[in-house]
Amino acid sequence: MPSLTLTNIPYPRIALAPMEGVVDSGVRRLIGEIGGVDFCVTEFLRVTTELQPSKTFYKVSPELLQHSKTSSGIPVHFQLLGSDPQLLARHAIKAAQLGANVVDLNFGCPAKLVNRHKGGAVLLQTPELIHNIVQACAQALIDTPARLTAKMRLGYEDTELIYENLAAINEGGATELVVHARTKTEGYKPPAHWSWLAKLREASRIPVIANGEVWSVEDYDRCREVSGCPDIMIGRGLIADPYLAYRIKKQDPTLPLPTQADLAAVLLVYLKREQAHAPDKFLLSRGKQWLGMMRKGLVPITPLFDAIKVCQSAETMFDILTACSLQEGFYKALLPSSDTE
Ligand SMILES: Cc1cc2nc3c(=O)[nH]c(=O)nc-3n(C[C@H](O)[C@H](O)[C@H](O)COP(=O)(O)O)c2cc1C
Structure with a gap:
């Protein structure tokens, strides 16, 4: 099993969420340059039937060619989406060989096409498969410097299997978990259920990063307070206001909204x-x-x-x-x- 201690990671961190078709390498670079963001995650590379060529990895993350950092020096995690444990493991190793320091598994995507092909949030209905995927990828990375993380929602239609999925990801060997605090069925409809994050954080051996519906410094403070999670991942809020992470880190209540x-x-x-x-x-x-x-x-x-x-x-x-x-x-x-x- 990879080490579960993350002693060299400074807290609290703000992450720019992966957003397919929105957060490309140019967006990651620029939001990183503005400041306040501690790491980014790529759009997902979809793993289907065979090992993808290197050029597909570089397309998803040109940052692989620069030690998996944006040109502004912000670490970039490489995200995979799929359902075949062994094939995902081969992609995890390849990502690490090409320069990824962190490989992230997507168990949250609600897109119909992706779910029909058994990728993303649909996997939250089968915790055993999630366990097999996480374990296969963690094992594959064991001889590399890269570590494994995961991102999930609260569930597919409901939260019935939430603790089974949490256990599958913990015991499979992931080192951290981002939780988008909504079910797949809830899509992106407010609110995000931050109180669930507190329960998951308490039940998890690995750090839980809170995600969902943070649009302002006040939301950030409340999300941390309710969830008890030190680290927060922000998606649409940082695209709507790319200076948000900067303002959060500045901790200066007199700072105005951008114009x-x-x-x-x-x-x-x-x-x-x-x-x-x-x-x-x-x-x-x-x-x-x-x-x-x-x-x-x-x-x-x-x-x-x-x-x-x-x-x-x-x-x-x-x-x-x-x-x-x-x-x-x-x-x-x-x-x-x-x-x-
Ligand atoms: C357009 C769009 C694309 C997304 N693409 C991804 C993705 O590729 N991988 C992923 O794990 N999550 C993806 N997400 C989910 C976000 O990472 C995040 O979990 C979600 O937007 C909730 O956070 P927010 O309320 O701060 O936006 C996407 C969300 C949106 C709106």
């Missing part, structure tokens, strides 16, 4: 970097997607969202974002330049 200009400036740096290798169509759809997620946060950005929503070209979008980013903002000075180096 529309602060958010426009984040998008501009990200999109200008992507412009070096991505087509205009991608830039336009990514810009609209990110703004749509920012609109769900606490910063009022409706005028900017409405202006970008109707843009037909990346050029117009860049013009609008540039003009907006020149307005008043407190946090945009934290941003790096958009050079692609």
Whole structure:
């Protein structure tokens, strides 16, 4: 069994959640540069019938080529999704050989297609299979420097098997567990049940990282208080407000909310970097997607969202974002330049 002690990990940590189609390496890099985030997790690599070639691993995580860190130096964990213990174990070893320091197993994805192929949250109905998967991957990593972690929801339709799944992950040999405090059936509907996290933390030998519905410094404080978990993973809240982890770590209640200009400036740096290798169509759809997620946060950005929503070209979008980013903002000075180096 790999060591369960994590003496070299500083507490409390904030993690940027894995989000397929949203948190790519450019987003990880930029949010890492702003500050406050201690580690990120890649989008999942889907393990189906055969061992994927190295290029698929590098596509999921270009950071493998730089010691599994963003260029801002933030550790990146490599996530796998699948249901075949032996095949997942082969992918875990390969990820470690290619440079992953942490391999994470996804037991939380609610997507229909993924669940139909027996990956993600559907596995929460079969704790024995979860145990076999975790054990096979932990064993596979035993002779590598990499360690294994897992991410799960409270259950599939209900919480009936929650302790069985917790035990399967603990006893299988994972070193840490992120729990998204909702069942698969609850999707992303608020609230997240942070009080469940307290029960799981008490019953777990390995550290439990709390996840779900943290959008503000106040949510972060309450989530820690209710769950008792020192470490928190944040997904949509950090996309809606990329300065959130920075503000949490600063612990200064006088810090204001970001402005529309602060958010426009984040998008501009990200999109200008992507412009070096991505087509205009991608830039336009990514810009609209990110703004749509920012609109769900606490910063009022409706005028900017409405202006970008109707843009037909990346050029117009860049013009609008540039003009907006020149307005008043407190946090945009934290941003790096958009050079692609
Ligand atoms: C668009 C989207 C994509 C996601 N992709 C993944 C994924 O690839 N792997 C994973 O473990 N969780 C994934 N999740 C779940 C998030 O990591 C996180 O658990 C969830 O959003 C709850 O946290 P939040 O309330 O802070 O957003 C995804 C969530 C969203 C909204």
